[in-house]
Amino acid sequence: EPEVTQTPSHQVTQMGQEVILRCVPISNHLYFYWYRQILGQKVEFLVSFYNNEISEKSEIFDDQFSVERPDGSNFTLKIRSTKLEDSAMYFCASNRDQTLGQPQHFGDGTRLSIL
């Protein structure tokens, strides 16, 4: 069964550094998402992306964050200048369309640790 894949599985970065988290969505999917889960808290929506532009973003997704689909397969989340509070598990997700009940398929996540 096709999967969403994320790399790396664990990223350790110094505060203030830029970090790029990478995702390969399922190949025939058109809608892409990033979520994050701070340790012990709920999974929170960050951003959705369709047709090479952001369709919706949450309050968390401030100017430090950006997303890009640089080619036909990758979908990236960039954090420009990381803060300690950016430490979390980041999940990428995708789905084929917006049909009612169409589930989003999630990757295994990237654990980001900011030192």
Place this chain on the structure above:
Amino acid sequence: GDSVTQMEGPVTLSEEAFLTINCTYTATGYPSLFWYVQYPGEGLQLLLKATKADDKGSNKGFEATYRKETTSFHLEKGSVQVSDSAVYFCALTMNSGGYQKVTFGTGTKLQVIP
């Protein structure tokens, strides 16, 4: 805004016990409802879903029924196994300007002991 409330964990059960994890939601309109499961060290996997009132989602012995009158989507399993130990997330999606996003509950950790 939309929200999902699920019972606090952790829940510890003996093998073959009956499981219920309560989930209620608040939404303007008619959401689609989901249960996702996260096994240790893994990502979020769709367990089951329901898209309209009185629908029952089922998978791997788990069931949940979309109850509009009580705005609930409780997860049940008749006989749990050690391999069911995981974190279970109740979630909903709504169409928002034509685009969907998932709103998750806080997750309930289930530990099944032999």
